[in-house]
Amino acid sequence: DERLILQFQITLYGDDERLLMARDITRLHRLEQMRRDFVANVSHELRTPLTVLAGYLETFSSYVAENGADRLPPRFARGLSQMQEQTTRMQNLVNDLLLLSRLEIDQGGDDHTPLAMDALLESVRRDAEALSAGRQRITVEVEEARRLIGSEQEIRSAISNLAFNAVRYTPEGCQVTLRWKPHPQGACVEVEDDGDGIDPVHIPRLTERFYRVDKGRSAATGGTGLGLAIVKHVLLRHDARLEIESRPGRGARFRCVYPAARLAAPESVASA
Ligand code: ADP
Secondary structure: OOOOOEEEEEEEEOOOEEEEEEEEOHHHHHHHHHHHHHHHHHHHHHHHHHHHHHHHHHHHHHHHHHOOHHHOOHHHHHHHHHHHHHHHHHHHHHHHHHHHHHHHHOOOOOOOEEEOHHHHHHHHHHHHHHHHOOOOEEEEEEOOOOEEEEOHHHHHHHHHHHHHHHHHOOOOOOEEEEEEEEEOOEEEEEEEEOOOOOOHHHHHHOOOOOOOOOHHHHHHOOOOOOHHHHHHHHHHHOOOEEEEEEOOOOOEEEEEEEEHHHEEOOOOOOOO
8 A cells, every 4th residue: 555644734823824734644554454354353352262262161161061060079060160251251252352453443324224122121121121130220212303324333332331231330229221312413322321420521532442440340330441432433434423411420311412413313113
C-alpha cells in the first residue's frame, strides 16, 4: 500500500491570515492497522484451543458427576470447577476481542434492515432476566413506532451489553428499564437503572477498552472490560452517539441516539 496519509489543520488569525499545517500520519496509520490485524488474528487463533479445552473439561466434569464427585479429592473437584470458570472467562474475552476488532476493521453497512424494536428489546429483556435471576425488575417501554435501520446482530449486542451491565452493577431490588423513544434528532434506545451509579470523573473514559471503575468487582461480575467499547463502535457504524448520565447513588442512564436518517416507517399492517 503506497498511499500517503496526511492530516491538515487550518488555523485562522484575524480576518485575512491563515496557517495551514500538514502532518504525515502514514506510519501512525499503518501501525494502527497492524495492531488491529494482530489482535484479530490472535483472538481468532485462540478460539480453537479454548474450544478443545472447554470440551474436555466438560467431559471430565460429567464423568466425575456420574461416578460420584465424592471419590475425587476435594481440591481436585475445586480445581476442575475453577478451570471451567476461567476457561469460560477466557472464551468470553476472546469472543469480545474478536468482535471488537471486526467492528473496527469492517466498514459495515451491508446487512442493514429495518428492525422492529419492540421485539428486539423484549428479547434482550428475557436474556437480561436470565442473568438477573430475579435480583432486579426489568421492564421494556416502547414510545416510538418507527423502526431502526441497522445490523440486527450488532444492535442487539450493543443493547445486551448495556442491559447486562445494568444487571451486573446494580444491587438486589433495583429497577432496570429498556426504552425505545423519540428524540429531537431522531430516536433513542435508553437503558436506565436506579443502582449506585457512576462517579462522573469516570464517565469520559468508560468506553475505553478494559477501563473499569472497580477492577476487583468488575472481574467478579464476569465482564470482559470490553462491553462499552463494543457499544461505542456499534454506534459509530450506525451514525449514532452514546450519552452517559449518572449521579452517584441515583443510578445511571445510557442513551444511544440514532439520527432520523436511520429510521424507517412502522411496519405496515397488511390490509384485507
Ligand atoms: P465490564 O462490565 O466488562 O467491566 P464495560 O466496558 O461494559 O466493562 O463497563 C466498564 C465499567 O463501567 C464497568 O466495569 C463498571 O465499573 C461501569 N459500569 C457500566 N455500566 C454500569 C452501570 N449500569 N452502573 C454502574 N457502573 C457501570
